[in-house]
Amino acid sequence: xxxxxxxxxxxxxxxxxxxxxxxxxxxxxxxxxxxxxxxxxxxxxxxxxxxxxxxxxxxxxxxxxxxxxxxxxxxxxxxxxxxxxxxxxxxxxxxxxxxxxxxxxxxxxxxxxxxxxxxxxxxxxxxxxxxxxxxxxxxxxxxxxxxxxxxxxxxxxxxxxxxxxxxxxxxxxxxxxxxxxxxxxxxxxxxxxxxxxxxxxxxxxxxxxxxxxxxxxxxxxxxxxxxxxxxxxxxxxxxxxxxxxxxxxxxxxxxxxxxxxxxxxxxxxxx
Amino acid sequence: xxxxxxxxxxxxxxxxxxxxxxxxxxxxxxxxxxxxxxxxxxxxxxxxxxxxxxxxxxxxxxxxxxxxxxxxxxxxxxxxxxxxxxxxxxxxxxxxxxxxxxxxxxxxxxxxxxxxxxxxxxxxxxxxxxxxxxxxxxxxxxxxxxxxxxxxxxxxxxxxxxxxxxxxxxxxxxxxxxxxxxxxxxxxxxxxxxxxxxxxxxxxxxxxxxxxxxxxxxxxxxxxxxxxxxxxxxxxxxxxxxxxxxxxxxxxxxxxxxxxxxxxxxxxxxx
Numbered sequence: 001x002x003x004x005x006x007x008x009x010x011x012x013x014x015x016x017x018x019x020x021x022x023x024x025x026x027x028x029x030x031x032x033x034x035x036x037x038x039x040x041x042x043x044x045x046x047x048x049x050x051x052x053x054x055x056x057x058x059x060x061x062x063x064x065x066x067x068x069x070x071x072x073x074x075x076x077x078x079x080x081x082x083x084x085x086x087x088x089x090x091x092x093x094x095x096x097x098x099x100x101x102x103x104x105x106x107x108x109x110x111x112x113x114x115x116x117x118x119x120x121x122x123x124x125x126x127x128x129x130x131x132x133x134x135x136x137x138x139x140x141x142x143x144x145x146x147x148x149x150x151x152x153x154x155x156x157x158x159x160x161x162x163x164x165x166x167x168x169x170x171x172x173x174x175x176x177x178x179x180x181x182x183x184x185x186x187x188x189x190x191x192x193x194x195x196x197x198x199x200x201x202x203x204x205x206x207x208x209x210x211x212x213x214x215x216x217x218x219x220x221x222x223x224x225x226x227x228x229x230x231x232x233x234x235x236x237x238x239x240x241x242x243x244x245x246x247x248x249x250x251x252x253x254x255x256x257x258x259x260x261x262x263x264x265x266x267x268x269x270x271x
Numbered sequence: 272x273x274x275x276x277x278x279x280x281x282x283x284x285x286x287x288x289x290x291x292x293x294x295x296x297x298x299x300x301x302x303x304x305x306x307x308x309x310x311x312x313x314x315x316x317x318x319x320x321x322x323x324x325x326x327x328x329x330x331x332x333x334x335x336x337x338x339x340x341x342x343x344x345x346x347x348x349x350x351x352x353x354x355x356x357x358x359x360x361x362x363x364x365x366x367x368x369x370x371x372x373x374x375x376x377x378x379x380x381x382x383x384x385x386x387x388x389x390x391x392x393x394x395x396x397x398x399x400x401x402x403x404x405x406x407x408x409x410x411x412x413x414x415x416x417x418x419x420x421x422x423x424x425x426x427x428x429x430x431x432x433x434x435x436x437x438x439x440x441x442x443x444x445x446x447x448x449x450x451x452x453x454x455x456x457x458x459x460x461x462x463x464x465x466x467x468x469x470x471x472x473x474x475x476x477x478x479x480x481x482x483x484x485x486x487x488x489x490x491x492x493x494x495x496x497x498x499x500x501x502x503x504x505x506x507x508x509x510x511x512x513x514x515x516x517x518x519x520x521x522x523x524x525x526x527x528x529x530x531x532x533x534x535x536x537x538x539x540x541x542x
Contacts, residue, residue, distance in 0.1 A: 090344065120514060241392065
């Protein structure tokens with residue numbers, strides 16, 4: 001032991017959501033090949049970068065409570081800007097509007113609430129399903145050799161993709177690759193890691209794209225820190241597929257069965 | 272029959288969401304005593320007015336698909352302005368940002384998507400519960416002599432307010448008073464007509480306030496027109512009560528069991 005340690009290279013997720021503060025309320029980022037999806041970045045990493053911009057904003061107080069992001073158009077590889085606007089703040093909560101732009105074109109818009117958490121009567125009514133531990137579930141083979149799917153490990157409990165399951169209910173343990181301690185940015189990204197529900201109902205591939213994602217955060221920073229880098233249990237089910245869009249309702253649970261977030265999303269699909 | 276008909280006075284809901292187009296993308300409205308809640312207008316009518324501003328905007332194409340509204344601060348009795356911004360449009364969808372202001376202060380902000388609906392493979396996975404028809408359920412006695420509760424008729428199927436129910440799952444037939452044909456504005460308001468979940472879990476009254484509401488519209492204009500003025504079946508259940516906020520997940524069904532909307536909301540509560 002000589003007191004020296006190996007230089008630790010940053011986690012690819014942290015690199016992907018790195019932002020430079022160009023001006024007050026304006027941040028510059030760059031898309032990451034590590035989190036690339038078919039034609040644009042993985043939506044979860046875009047959501048995380050927008051969340052991160054708000055978290056970094058020196059005006060931010062409290063922790064994320066609600067975050068809604070509408071995806072407008074594909075983001076191209078390269079630089080982007082994120083603009084954060086503190087629309088209004090009061091003693092215990094803040095309301096934000098956040099936009100992501102490339103070449104002055106808005107490609108995603110979000111609204112969010114941060115709040116000071118306080119002790120109250122509490123009760124979790126949603127039930128964490130009784131499932132095998134992550135260790136007991138084999139890791140799903142990667143579906144492609146490249147892209148953001150390499151940055152997550154999926155251990156499927158229920159719901160087989162590209163098959164006709166009895167319903168679209170899926171349960172999966174998901175973790176960053178390599179493992180990374182959970183925080184609000186990575187939890188935001190994990191809320192977009194759900195398999196598109198249509199792939200659980202139809203055997204063939206159809207083009208899809210998330211158009212809106214809504215997240216309610218139920219965990220304090222302490223809960224996330226305590227969770228650490230363990231896999232989270234993600235559970236989701238579609239509500240309806242109609243007129244070219246479907247929605248799902250999902251839960252993200254800690255390894256110890258704490259409800260970290262509830263989330264919904266609306267997804268465009270072809271045919 | 273002399274060809275004359277009685278002058279029909281407008282429905283109080285239509286009066287409550289009447290807007291004057293002051294300038295491009297700017298609308299003036301006025302709060303309505305008919306839809307007043309304890310310290311500010313019923314959130315559903317505020318949401319409906321913001322929806323209506325978008326629907327009236329001459330740039331609007333397609334029908335509402337997703338609508339998310341964050342309530343920032345109480346709206347005072349009197350005039351307000353709504354600003355609509357078409358952030359971006361492409362061939363088949365539009366992205367909007369909508370803000371409600373009084374005296375230049377933003378009191379509510381929304382983001383929304385409109386889209387052209389198109390025929391695709393469809394499947395409703397959520398199940399409409401088997402419940403008695405609205406006619407078979409007695410109307411709940413009004414809880415107060417005044418206010419917006421007089422503008423809705425609630426026929427409770429499951430879930431007794433201010434009692435300790437086994438869970439917070441509620442089912443209720445709800446209709447406008449007097450009856451009014453369903454449209455996107457009234458469906459938006461109905462998505463905020465759910466009894467606050469905490470009143471289904473605790474016998475005592477506690478102050479509450481909706482902070483965020485998210486709606487995915489599953490019904491085309493034709494479906495709403497076909498539904499007419501019949502009651503809708505509203506179903507909701509809390510996910511978690513913690514740190515001063517709870518959320519619920521809900522469905523709105525037509526009389527014939529068609530899924531009209533899925534909705535979530537996040538509600539502040541005291542203690």
